[in-house]
Amino acid sequence: ALLPTEGASTGCATMMSYGFDPYISSWSPYHGAAYAVTDSIAKIVASGGDMKKIHFTFQEYFKRMTEDASRWSAPFTALLGAFDAQMNYGLASIGGKDSMSGTFEDIDVPPTLVSFAVDVADAKNIISPELKASGNKIVKFTIPVDEYDLPVYSEVKKLYAGITKAIAGGAVISAYALDEKGIAPAISRMAFGNRIGVALEDSLLPEELFLSETGNIIAEADPKKLKEIKVPYRVIGQTVKSPEVSYRKEKIKLADIQAAYDRTLEQVFPTKTSDKDTRLPDVLCDASSVHICRHKVARPRVFIPVMPGTNCEYDSARAFEAAGADVETGVFRNLSSGMIQSSVEEFVKHIKDAQIVMFPGGFSAGDEPDGSAKFFATTFRNAAIREAMQELMDKRDGLVLGICNGFQSVIKLGLVPQGKITDAQEPDAPTLTYNIINRHVSKMVYTKVVSNKSPWLTGAELGGVYVNPASHGEGRFVAPKEWLERLALNGQIATKYCDADGNITMDEYWNVNGSYEAIEGILSADGRVFGKMCHIERKGDHVASNITGEQDMKVFESGVKYFG
Structure with a gap:
């Protein structure tokens, strides 16, 4: 993650990893702790x-510790193993937490010492694990071990330093820290991301594919730069165009491997409620005209209200500032009646000074009571705030944007689709409810712009496909048939969920929350209020840099340009 900075940008990234192998720890707590430390280091190194x-x-x-002295040996030897690894690596622990209560009746937890490693790095040196291109070599770096099967720490340090240098120099372009499951699962995970296949070397023995390899690293290397890798490695395969993993005479399609991989926990944590793949008609609304601002300003001012639980205000402010706007954020303080009254007065002033109000994402008031955005909706129905918002819309050609929790806010306020704050959300009005799988969803999502009837969308391509992160538990758009037909007829359906090729679909892999008609974002009748679920504000240098596809819908730039 990039280190957050206010009013400036940085390439300084924070890193965190963990290491723990329950099988090694059950065999030997000393070895388990030593390899936990080594594993956590390996993951940091494999990421650059x-x-x-x-x-x-x-x-x-x-x-649980008892009067049985033998039970005390496990934590004691584990701590010794971790201490030995730290001393030999020359790295310190800055704290930790322990529990000695891992017993229920006659069942004991395995000896557990999890090592969390934290680091800072230059973001330009960070790499991701998915394979990048065909024609590259797959190499394996193996840590040396002594006669007791413990890492030779001095040599491991040299090996990891060489890998770090190879990554910085571009010789290694993706890498993965191996674990107790071995090469085969690791190669498969690396191949899933970009559907790039792997041909493994025949010289690999079958048993080598599934050996426990904690501490070792496999990497995708540029064949033209192999000589730049100055530490020992072994070539174990190469990347190929065909989306399959081949070994000797065996070939397995990546799709089959991933299906098996995903199937393991599907019954425990289902990602779909059905396998229906219903494609929807691709209907675009090409508006003949878009609302024109009559109150031009050289540099519009944006007000971003912040509630307890809001967490996207910094990204949102940065996106607007990069687009050329001035931004004010206001925190609603609710610890006393005096604070509430003061916050209302401050919000009214900010709204009167602004041309744009942007409701950011997050979990306002912890999504309580009774679902998301109720705190936002209650606050903005305050008579003074509501009057200021209506004056912004009616007399100053103002714009309103709501993203994720902000979309939940504007839809529950009535700002979409009605274009004004209503007394209460009508029982049959469109709304957002719990995702169809009844759990939080967090993944990159594809959406298609299906209407340009909005100042917010003048910079987006009609019919264009954009990929952005979704992160929500209540993002499923629902509405009665009459409302769906009205929104479509008026061009108020702005964006829809689609697959990577732009096909609008009800397949829950792509339509991640099961929204009716695959609707991701909607507009007010005049297009000046735009609400959507996906986080278009999460952008910038080094952000989602390994994600293919267009990420910038130019929404913030379009909103600023409207006033120019």
Whole structure:
């Protein structure tokens, strides 16, 4: 994650990883702790971090201690193993937490010492694990071990330093820290992302594909730069165009491998309620005219209200500032009646000074009571705030944008689709409810612009497909048939969920919350209020840089340009 900075940009990234192998720890708590530390380092190194900057924090969890002296040996030997690894790596732990209550009747937890490694790095050196292109070599870096099967720490440091240098120099372009499951699962995960296949070397023995390899790293290397890798490695395969993994005479399609991978926990944490893949008609609304601002300003001012639980105000402010606007944020303080009254007065002033009000994402008031955005809706139905909002819309050609929790806010206020704050949300009005799988969804999502009847969408391509992060538990758009028909007829359906090729679909893999008609965003009748679920504000240098596809819908730029 990029280190957050206010009013400036940075390439400084924070990193965090964990290491723990329950099988090694059950065999030997000493080895388990040593390899937990090594594993957490390996994951940082495989992502482009420098191990010399790492610090640790440990989480320990052991069976309940009793008068039986033998039970005390597990935590004692685990701590010794971790301490030995720290001393030999020359890296310190900055704290930790322990629990000695891991026993229920006659059932004990395995000896558990989880190592969390934290680091800082230059974002330009960070790499992701998915394979990048065909024709590259797959290499394996193996840590040396001694006669007791413990890492030779001095040599591991040299190996990891060489990998870090190879990543910074561009010789290694993707990498993955191996674990107890071995090469085969790791290669498969690397191949899933971009559907790039792998041909493994025949020289690999079958048993090598599934050996426990904690601490070792496999990497995708540029064949033209192999000589720049100055530490020992072994070539174990190469990337190929065909989306499959091949080994000797065996070939398995990536789709089949991923289906097996996903199937493991599907019954426990279902990602779909059905396998229906209903494609919807691709109907675009090309508006003959878009609302024109009569109150031009050189540099519009944006007001972003912040409620307890809001967490997207910084990204939203940065996006508007980059587009050329001035931004004011106001925090609603609710610890006393005096604070509430003062916050109302401040919100009214900010709204009167603004041309744009932007409702940001987050979990306002913890999405309580009774669902998301109720705190926002209650606050903005205050008579003074409501009057200021109506004056903004009626007399100053103002704009309103709501993203994620902000979309929940504007729809419950009535700003979409009615274009004004209503006394209460009508029982049959469009709304947002719990995702169809009844759980939070967090993934990159494709949406298609199906209407340009809005100042917010003048910079977007009609019919264009954009990919942005979705992160919500209540994002499912629902509405009666009459409302759906009215919104479509008026060109108020702005964006719809689609697949990577732009096909609008009810398939829950793409329509992640099961929205009616795959609707992701809607407009007010005149297009000046826009609400959508996906986080278009999460953009910038080094953000989602490994995601293919267009990410910038130019919404913020379009909103600013409207006033120019």
